[in-house]
Amino acid sequence: MTTRYSRAFPLVFVLLWSTGFIGARLGLPHAEPLTFLLVRYIAVIGGMTLVALATRAPWPPTPNAWFHIGVAGLLLHGVYLGGVFIAISKGLPAGVTSLVVGVQPLLTAIGAGWLLQETVLRRQWVGLLLGLIGVALVVLGKVGSGFGVEALLPAIAALIGITAGTLYQKRFCPPFDWRTGAVAQFLPTAVATFAFAWFNETFRVEWTGEFVFALGWLVLVLSIGAISLLNWLIHHSDAVNIASLFYLVPPCTALVAWLLFGEAFTGLALTGMALTVWGVYLARK
Numbered sequence: 001m002t003t004r005y006s007r008a009f010p011l012v013f014v015l016l017w018s019t020g021f022i023g024a025r026l027g028l029p030h031a032e033p034l035t036f037l038l039v040r041y042i043a044v045i046g047g048m049t050l051v052a053l054a055t056r057a058p059w060p061p062t063p064n065a066w067f068h069i070g071v072a073g074l075l076l077h078g079v080y081l082g083g084v085f086i087a088i089s090k091g092l093p094a095g096v097t098s099l100v101v102g103v104q105p106l107l108t109a110i111g112a113g114w115l116l117q118e119t120v121l122r123r124q125w126v127g128l129l130l131g132l133i134g135v136a137l138v139v140l141g142k143v144g145s146g147f148g149v150e151a152l153l154p155a156i157a158a159l160i161g162i163t164a165g166t167l168y169q170k171r172f173c174p175p176f177d178w179r180t181g182a183v184a185q186f187l188p189t190a191v192a193t194f195a196f197a198w199f200n201e202t203f204r205v206e207w208t209g210e211f212v213f214a215l216g217w218l219v220l221v222l223s224i225g226a227i228s229l230l231n232w233l234i235h236h237s238d239a240v241n242i243a244s245l246f247y248l249v250p251p252c253t254a255l256v257a258w259l260l261f262g263e264a265f266t267g268l269a270l271t272g273m274a275l276t277v278w279g280v281y282l283a284r285k
Contacts, residue, residue: 006236009229014245016226018252021098022260023222024088027214030206033085034197039205040215041077041190044223048182057179065174066184072169073185077227078192079161083154090151098250100155102135107163108243115167118238127282128240131247134279137272166242169234178228186223244280251276 027036052059060066080101087097105128112118176184197203205211233242251273 006232009232010245013226013229013233014248014252016221016229017246018249018256019217020084020222020226021088021253022256023214023218024085027211027218028085028089030208030211030214032197032201032204033089034082034193035201035203035205036215037081037085038190038193038197038203040218040223041186041193043215043219045183045186045190047219048179048186048224052177052179052183055179057177059180060174060176060184065176068168068172068174069176069181069184070188072165072173074188074192075161075165075168076230077165077185077223078189080158080165082193082196083156083158083161086154087151087158090154092151092155096152097155097158098253099136100152101159101162102132102247102250104159104163104166104246105240105243106132107159108166109240111163111167112239112243115171118240120240123282124240124244127279128244128247129279130282131244131276131279134272134274134276135247135250137268137275162246163243166234166239169231170239170242173234175235176231178231181231182224182227185227247276247280 031039051057060069084097084101087100109120109124109128113120230242233245255273
């Protein structure tokens, strides 16, 4: 892994992570949210176990390492993705969901100073605030009405999950291999998701071509590609630098939705995108 390639990892991560809402939009009409995620997690566990065994990747060395990696995975994947998918399935617009989760960099900055003893510079606080304003401008035109508290609460849970998961992994998890680490993170996530789905869903899945494509994309591109990059970033950067990248996700998602689905992309959104990019530049050391 060279410096030349690793410098591109944050941008690649943002581009890959931004397609998550697109995959959810394609797949959710054909499966219940937790069932959809459960199938995704099982596919990741099976695929990455085979890869880890074939390549003789090192497994976490101690039960304590397994525990901490599993807790981080449960927060980053189970709570975050579960909250996002349930919120969208209950009618919360993707733009509103992005805006709620978009508060995460600010919460992470507060937690980084409190839990990780990281110094957050004044310039970074300004950048975080500018980034939040930019995200708000990007999704302003997509904020609709007609959704209730039952749709908003899962999005708030997702916000808490992604924030807590980033801080927890940075604080407690030892460095781990991306192949075996994926198995360690997704195993408890799959168990918890199955338990919640058992009491709340019917495990209905329509195996249409659109669903299979969405599932394959989310497994290969998101759960393996983007998550592996996120784990690398958490290990090699401070929490504020990592969190600020999430401000770029709603603008990129809006751009992809415009290209693929013809969704409106206004001048206000362009202004918000420019402000977001500037804010992230200031926030990253």
